Amino acid sequence: MSLISFKDVTVDFNTPEGVVRAVNGISFDIKEGQTVGLVGESGSGKSVTSLAAMRLIPNPPGIISGGQILFQGKDLVKASEEEMRKIRGNDISMIFQEPMTALNPVFRVGDQIAEVLMLHKGMSRKEAWQKAEMLLDQVGIPNPKASIMKYPHEMSGGQKQRVCIAIAIACEPKLLICDEPTTALDVTIQKQVLDLMFDLQSKYNMGMLFITHDLSVIADIADDVVVMYRSNLVEQNNTEAIFTDAKHPYTKGLLSCRPSLEKNPSRLLTVADFMDDAGNEIEIDQAKLVPDEKKEKKEETPTLLEIKGLSTHFPIKGGLFGRTVDHFKAVKEVSFKLQKGKTLGLVGESGCGKTTLGRTILRLIEPAAGQIIYDGIDVTKLDKDQMREMRSRMQIIFQDPYSSLNPRMTVGEILLEPMNLHNIGANKEEKIEKAKWLMEKVGLTAAQLSRYPHEFSGGQRQRICIARALAVNPEFIICDESVSALDVSVQAQVLNLLLDLQEEFGLTYIFISHDLSVVNFISDEVAVMKAGEIVEMDKASKVYHNPQRDYTKTLLEAIPKGIPKSLLAKQQ
């Protein structure tokens, strides 16, 4: 018998613009001890589906308007709020994407784990704390006796997610819902957390619903995969079949848009290559299916950027009057050269200093020591006015497309601002013409210039950020985790766009990312950073196929293979 079965579940949201159907009559089952991966892009309805199972859809505006959710034979759609409270956190529990905000910052982690145990199991505070200590040990938190007294901010992101897992499994639930639990984590931490969840699942024989936008993450752990697209369930099958014999064009697109370490195409296939906007399958361009290999840019070009012994320090304040007592050395004497027209990939875990390095190169943060020589000019020596002029040659594209555009300015104003600052274009008409041209270059339309950022999707916003960077005709762009916040399907489009623009305008990139497969796809050279230093730097192909440092090897091993284990076994 199934542990939980969704039968024709429909969820509607009442908005001022009318009723929006978030989930449209989907049906699937999860058996005891089975892991089902629920895959789809943001807005496809996958999170709403999981919230429906917990009956946590905010009402109003949301309502489960049809179907049944049978959990151990009981229809949760009809259950009373009282009954649901007993089920939540006890029989069904949930792990969220963002461990930073999923824990309450004012309580010790011990209290937060003990809370569910006291609530559902009727334990005393003392018993609950003892159990909590055991749970912390089980989820692999070092020194549980001391850790149980810690506050969330004293822990790293990975540890916080482990605490969330401890809370979720505290009552030994029958069903565990994981909503993108590893998306916010580094690749090495992601692997550890995935392994942990897999172990716990078999130990407690839990059913698991694993939600993600990235198929490669669940390849290893899911038994079945359910694919959602625009509120509909478009395909479901066992994992192996999904990976070898996908039927729906959207699934095919998802499978091929993720860059992998094995293949090295010059452009990524996107969902748009497999289906049109209306969702109909289209004839695949056979030439695209076997994409040409990325050509390594062999020809030597003049050096555009040379970094010599660059260091960045942040003051640590302390004492009575907030004096600087010490410095945190975020970047330590980094040196490298970058040739014109090439891409340097900068990889490392969060906190390794890669973002600080990028911002220091642009002097958005002042360096403590060292030289930044750009096209023969020492950028560190420039005064304020010269630096302002220099900014038109060096640009940056940020990570979060939601916060990097001013919400009170239209896209047109956003694109015109850099042109005004650098006197590009003779008059307003000329500038507007250029803005229109930029919009088309990044795959948007000129008519959208009068819109505000909130009217665009994440991928579209990142295109606007790219257009803004291009508005001043730069030669050099730093992409700081520029595709990390995007769905894999959108990420592929943006990566292709960056490569197209590089070819057309001869741009030089520094591409900062924690995602090694993305860096491999886009970079000519790769630098691996750890604790403020570059530990390994070489041609991308060399770093990936013949890593010299143990740290690089660890990073590479942690990348999800994106191939189900059973399939991997057959291949070997």
Add this chain to the structure above:
Amino acid sequence: MGMSKTEVLVNNTQASDPLKGKSLWIDAWQRLKKDKVAVACLIIVILYAIVAVLSGVGLIAADWGAEVGPSYAAPGADYWFGTDIFGRDVLSKVIHGSQVAMSVGLISSLIAIPIGVTLGALAGYFGGWVDEVIVWFYTTFSSIPQIMLLMSIALILGKGINTVYIALGLTSWVGLCRLIRGEVMKHKNREYVQAAGAIGAGHGRKLFKHIIPNVSHIVIIFTSLQFQIAIKSEVILSYLGLGVSGQPSWGTMIDDAKLELARGVWWQLAGATLAMFVVVLAFNILGDALRDALDPKLKGKD
């Protein structure tokens, strides 16, 4: 080729500026419009404002000083709100009082906003010693009980309506300053501000062009709440004998009622209180609705 050029031109002239779109303010207005109670409150506020302006230019209630009937006539068909000791019409006095109330709200806001926004923005944006000095200044300032401050300013400047404006303006910027400082601190680290720095924008541009428009909704909300605080404070000041003289205000009317109540004359108090109650309630509800409608957090990700 020529065709497309003219087409572009026509398009340009049609939408007077191709860069302008449906602004967030219009968006907020459309959300506010759906809140029936808020719209009713807005209409009440506008009516008060119209009444205040009309009485200010002498079109209505100009004869508030005239003796129109017997002393202390109870409310009735002739005098809806009754008359006062000199036989003056209470309704005319209430109407005339709205002029004082509205102008106190408006002018004290106009004094408080520049101070609060400038200091708050500077403190939040630059941080460091600038922040410390400004924070020290306003914490010191706000540690003095507000009524004491009001009274001392009124005593220094002497009685009169101008004193009320200045006293209320100078004592109410602290809250706004705190709010703006916090919001600016939050926004200055947002990537859009850093992106502005990366395209070569200086401090002034980052602060005034990018950050301030994003925190300006606070000013609107502050104003709507400041209005009702100012109206109440004017009443208190006048009641304490430090406020308006020579013209009727709700405060002086309530002050007069001190002696009248003992004689069973309740209508002057009731008239002034009712007028104040309605407008304060309207501003309060409107302020809350504005906060919901203008909050940028509600936008974008939905």
